Amino acid sequence: GRRDARLNEMLSLDCENMTWKKLEMKKPGNMPAGRGSCGLCAVGEKIVIHGGMISETDSKKLPTGVQYRRCNPFCGVTNDCWQFSTSEVSWSPVQMCGRSPTPRLGHSLTAITIGRIVLYGGKNNAWLNDL
DSSP states (O other), X not given: OOTTOOOOOOEEEETTTTEEEEOOOSSTTSOOOOOBSOEEEEETTEEEEEEEEEEHHHHTTOOTTXXXXXXXXXXXXXXXXXXXXXXXXXXXEOOOOSOOOOSOBSOEEEEEETTXXXXXXXXXXXXXOOO
């Protein structure tokens, strides 16, 4: 396979019969780039992702204002943020107000209330320990 290939599939696990099913997006053109090592958490009926590693090819499609830091000729890290609606089976980009966290991978997101998520750590040039 290609070294810059990242998947953007969404799968759902039926916990009663332990089977996986690929979700078909209602708006397939409006999705985040495939990625690895992103931060992810559930907030009510939504799933929020932030950052992670994306391919160099996908970095050229990032919207204005989203930061990207190249790690090697094939991929880099970003600071984009998306939310997935489980009821609508669709993605939408999250517009940040104020200063966004730097591009990173391997970080964690935790929902502490319906309206607040805490981001911790990760890595860009070095390991981070910021909140």
